Amino acid sequence: MNRSISQENPPVRAPFGELFTHHMVTAGWTAESGWAPLRLRPFDSLPMSPAMVGLHYSQVVFEGLKAYRRDHGVIEVFRPTDHAARLNRSAQRLAMPPLPEDKFLTAIDLLVAADQECLSADPGLSLYLRPLLYASEANLALRPAREYTFVLIAFVTGGFFSDKPSPVTVWVNRDYPRAAPGGTGGVKFAGNYAPSYLAQEKAQQAGCHQVVWLDPMERRWVEELGGMNLFFVRGSGPGAQLITPPHTGTLLPGITRDSVMRLAPGLGYQVREEPVSVDQWRSECREGTITETFACGTAAVVTPVGTVRDGEKTWQVGTGAAGAVTLAMRDALTSVHDGRAPAPEGWLRTVPPAGAVAGQA
Numbered sequence: 001m002n003r004s005i006s007q008e009n010p011p012v013r014a015p016f017g018e019l020f021t022h023h024m025v026t027a028g029w030t031a032e033s034g035w036a037p038l039r040l041r042p043f044d045s046l047p048m049s050p051a052m053v054g055l056h057y058s059q060v061v062f063e064g065l066k067a068y069r070r071d072h073g074v075i076e077v078f079r080p081t082d083h084a085a086r087l088n089r090s091a092q093r094l095a096m097p098p099l100p101e102d103k104f105l106t107a108i109d110l111l112v113a114a115d116q117e118c119l120s121a122d123p124g125l126s127l128y129l130r131p132l133l134y135a136s137e138a139n140l141a142l143r144p145a146r147e148y149t150f151v152l153i154a155f156v157t158g159g160f161f162s163d164k165p166s167p168v169t170v171w172v173n174r175d176y177p178r179a180a181p182g183g184t185g186g187v188k189f190a191g192n193y194a195p196s197y198l199a200q201e202k203a204q205q206a207g208c209h210q211v212v213w214l215d216p217m218e219r220r221w222v223e224e225l226g227g228m229n230l231f232f233v234r235g236s237g238p239g240a241q242l243i244t245p246p247h248t249g250t251l252l253p254g255i256t257r258d259s260v261m262r263l264a265p266g267l268g269y270q271v272r273e274e275p276v277s278v279d280q281w282r283s284e285c286r287e288g289t290i291t292e293t294f295a296c297g298t299a300a301v302v303t304p305v306g307t308v309r310d311g312e313k314t315w316q317v318g319t320g321a322a323g324a325v326t327l328a329m330r331d332a333l334t335s336v337h338d339g340r341a342p343a344p345e346g347w348l349r350t351v352p353p354a355g356a357v358a359g360q361a
């Protein structure tokens, strides 16, 4: 199925990632000529040889970022240069050519300017942008491809789980590590996701929403939650501490994680990167040392963790409801998104109005 909003009348709020805006932006790269100019075109299927490298060997990386509409109609994109840099770190790990930052930004300008009417003024909505870079050469040789395609598509979304953050129940996965040391877990490589679905199914069978990923070596240290990063709260009120697992190479350095770390001191919270084991998580919740846990990511924003299941053991985090620090952190982040609070330097990029986007190069 290939649905775009234009086929729906009136436009509807669809489930996450199901109904796309009218257009897409594409650009090709070849070893001989480098990058071709960006093209804004109607959202449609892409041509694909059955021998395409990306399909067979997963030489594919992606990003996910959001754009928000302001009261006066202007649209701003959240931390696009950081997403451009991460796309290129991912590309480098997969032996793919980098996409110049100005092309990444211009692609966003073109698509957002063309499809801005898809994003209504409802402050609960945002435009989720999905840049994708894949090996489009038709060749089954085991070597990096010599042709790539960049594509940018978008869809309208609200909060990932719901507009009000209801706490999720999470399942500790001990059987299927997401990432390996020296592997690809630290980059947004498409091949990281399908191997996580079996664990996700097990979590759902256990009545849980999301999978807690542990470190792959000792299977003891908490790393991530689904496609989100995790924070543990010690204490309460101003002076509370936010603890997040350190970069190990096996967890994905989220831009939301970084945003939380940078906004937290403004609310009086201290932030520390420190490993937390599953056993520690359980015992500190029981003692009341860990008072809250939340997950964060572009799609989910900030989502409270209410209950944890680890095999036969089940425990509640705090009261099991969204905690005050979690809600304050969510509000601080969404205030920057919405323009209710000033953004740190360089976080927001205003999309020029349609027609003003510099040449499609």
Ligand SMILES: *Cc1c(COP(=O)(O)O)cnc(C)c1O
Residues within 6 Å of the ligand: 064, 188, 224, 226, 227, 228, 229, 252, 253, 254, 255, 256, 257, 296, 297, 298, 299
């Ligand atoms: C994308 C992603 C995140 C969150 O990154 P953000 O930049 O905050 O959206 C966390 N973990 C994984 C595995 C991811 O793919």
